[in-house]
Amino acid sequence: MKIKRSKSLSPEPSSSRDIKRIKLEEIANLNRSTSLHILEFSDDVLLNILKYLYPQDLMAISLCCQRFAQLTQDRTLWRRADFRTKPIYLEDLNQYMKFLQPITMSLAMRGNLISREHSSLTQRFFNNVKTLCDQLKELIIEEYYINGDKIHITDFPCTIEKLSLEGCKMNYLQSNKSYFFKMDLHMPNLTCLILSNCEWFTPHSLLVISKIPKLKELRLNSCHRLGECVAYASLATRFGFKTLEILDLRDTALGDSEVGCFSSTKTLTHLYLECPSTWRNDESPEVIQHRQQQALRLPIFEDGNLAQFLVEDGFSFENYGFQRCLISDRAICALGSDICEREGVNSFLAPQRRIIILREDIREDRREARRISNNPNLKTLVVRNYPRVTNSSLIHLALNASRLEYLDVTGTSVTRDGVESFKSQKNNVKIVSSFDET
Template sequence: MAAARVEVSVLPDSVLLQVLALLPPWDRLRAAGVCQRWRRLALDRTVWRHVDVSQRRLSSGALWHLLRRHLPAGLCTLRARGSLLSGSRPPLLSQPLLTALGKRCPQLRCLALADTDLRRIPYESIPASLAVLELRRCEIPAAWFQPESSPRPLQHLLVHHVPAFSDHHLLAACSRHRLDTLSLRGSYRLTEAGLQRAAPYLEGLRCLELRGCDAGDATMGSIGYHMKRLRRLELIACPVTGAGLGSLKSLQQLEMLCLELGEKVSPGAVIALGRALPRLRELRVVGACLGTEVMDQIRLNLAHCSCSHSPQPPA
C-alpha cells in the first residue's frame, strides 16, 4: 500500500488532473482532504469541467451547494438525478437555480437530467448556452419548447421515457431548434401524424433514433423525403414493414443503420435497402428469433458493410 502511494506521489500534476477528472465529484472532494497538493489538484477548475452526479439522487440543497462552491465558469457538462417521488421535499431544480446555473456557468453545453420534475419550470429558464439536452424519466409541462424570436444553439435532443412528451412538444422543439440529433425512446404519446408534421423541420438531422414510438410506414416515407442528410438511423420496436423500409432508399448519406427484424420485415427487404445505400458501413440487426443462416445471407449480400446481430436492442 505504501509503495502504491509512493508511485502516485511521483506522478506529474497533468496526469493526476486527468485521473481526478474521471472520479465522481464526491471522490474528488475526498481526495482534496489527503494533502495540500491533492487539494489544489482536486479543486482545480479543469477537473470540474464535466460533472456527473447522476449515480445518486440529489437534493435541491446539495445541488445549490455544488453550484456555489465547486462548479466553475468553465463547466461544460452537468448530469444530475432527482427524485419524482420526493414528497414534501423541494424538487431538484427550480427556476432560480437554473437561472443561477446559466449565469455562473455560461459555457455549459450539455445538461442531462434523470427522474426530475420540471413541471413548474418554464423552458426559458433552461440555460441558453446548451447544445445538448437529455431528459430521462422526467416530468415536463405542457408548454415546453414553444417557439420564440430569440435563437438557441440546441443541436442534440434526447427524450427517453418522458410520459408527457407528445406531438406538440416534438413540433415545437423541431421548429424552434435546428437539431442535429434526435433520440426518442418510449414516447408513447407521439403519433405517426405528429412525426410526419415534424419531419419538414428536420431536414438537417444527422442522427435519428426512434424506439418504442408509433413510427410506421408513413413516418418512413417522411424520413426518406425530408431527412436526406441522415448519417445514423435506429428503428427499434416501431411498426415498420418491408414496404416502409423501401422509402429509406433515398437516404444516400446513411452510414449506420440499426433495425429490428420481425414478422413484417423480411431479410430480403433489409438486403434490398442495404444495397441501395452506397455509404452504409454498419448494419445492426435486432431480433430474438433470428437464425445464423439469415445473418449469413445478409452478410453475403451486403459485403460493403459490417453486419452484426443482437437478440436484444442495444442499450
C-alpha cells in the first residue's frame, strides 16, 4: 500500500523566480532614480566639485548657464587663484578680475617672455589687485616684464607676506637707488621673498632686503650678478637679516668671502649652495678628477695656525675666473662653531688686493678660549659640485654643526672614507654624496 506524502509546509527557498523578479524590478527603479542631471545637485555639492578646478576651467564653466555663472563667482572658490597651468597674457588676465574677491589670499600667475607686448604688467593691474584683494597675503608673478621706472615697489600690495618675481625681466634705469628702496617699510609683514632667475638683481639691493623685519626665506638662486661686490653682502649680514632662516644661493657666482658673510647670520637653518651650471662640463670622470686635484692644490689661505682673508676692493668679476666662484673648505668651516683666538699680526698691500693675516691661537684650556659661533641652528646644508670642498669640511661639520640634519655634498672632492667617517660620528644626519647607490 502506497502512502501519499503530504506537501511540505515549509516556505519556498529565497531563490524562487518570483522574488528574483521583484528584486530586479527594485534595482531597475533604483537606477532610474539615481540618474540625476548635474544641475539637480545642490549648490553645496557643486561648490565642493568646483573647488578642485583651475581658474581657467571656472571661467569656461561660467559661460555654460546662468546658474554656473553665479556659482563660479562664489568667494570660497577664489581664496587661492592660481593661473600658472599655462601662460596667461595680461588682456586675458584682466577678464578674471571680476572673480577676485576681498577674501582672495593668494594670487599666482605665469606669463610668456617670448611675447613682451602681451606679458608686460601695467600699473593699472597692480591698482586693481590692491583694490579687489585688500587682504592679499601671497603674490606670485613669474616670467612677466615689469617696467621698474613706472611700476615701483610701493605699487605692490602692502599686505603680502610672500612675494615671488621668479623669472621676471625688469627695465630699471636708476643705478643710484635699489628697486627695493623702502620695501622694508612698505611690506613690514613680508616673510618670504623669491627672486630666482632674476638677472637684473644687483648686490646693493641686499642692504634694503636685509632690513625687512620679519623676512624668514630668501631665494636668490640663478641671480648671477650677486657676486659682483662683497661689501654689500658684508654690510647686509652684519646689520640685517635678523630673522632669516632659509637662504638659497644656488647657481650664483659666490665665493668664500660672500658665503663667509652669510655665515654670520645666527638664525639660519637652511643654506643651499651649488656651483653654476655654466662652470661645469660633461667631461669624463678621469678628467674631472684631475681638474679637482688641481683645484685642491690652489691656495685657500688657511692652515693650522694662520689664516689669510682677502679684503676685496673694486675687483671686476672677470678677473677672478673659475677660481673666483669655487667655494672651498674655508667657507664651509665658517659654519657651525669653533674655539679659537684670532689676532691680526700683519697686513700689507699687494697689486690690486690687500691681505690681512690673522693668527689663530688654539688653547688647550677651552674655558679660556673664545667660542666663535656661526649658524648654531643650521639644520640643512647643500653644497654641490664644488671641487675644493674636501673631507676637511666633513670633519668640521661633524664636530661643530650640532643641529645638522641633512647634508648634500654631491660633486665635491670628499672621499668615500670621509663620508663613512662622517656617518659614524653623525648617524642622525642624512648625508647625500656621489657615492650613494642609484
